[in-house]
Amino acid sequence: MKFVILCLALCVAVMGEQCRQTNDCHVTTCATNANLVCLHGECTCTTSSGATCTTADECRHDCHDRNAHCVDGRCHCRN
Numbered sequence: 001m002k003f004v005i006l007c008l009a010l011c012v013a014v015m016g017e018q019c020r021q022t023n024d025c026h027v028t029t030c031a032t033n034a035n036l037v038c039l040h041g042e043c044t045c046t047t048s049s050g051a052t053c054t055t056a057d058e059c060r061h062d063c064h065d066r067n068a069h070c071v072d073g074r075c076h077c078r079n
Helices: 002-015
Strands: 035-039 042-052 068-071 074-078
Antiparallel strands (some): 035 042
């Protein structure tokens, strides 16, 4: 029984918290310098580079190719 519970907990941890919008994220927590966002259906932590953008391609340099995203007109780098 303990093995089954451990396997289920591991599956949940690997899959991550699913979302449609950031307000759906209740379990995922971020460091104090990071922002909690819903990206591609998954709750994740990002840090804002401060640069403005219209597409993720514009953020690649600011994020040093660390999975760049354009969220609400600002570049975010996935932690």
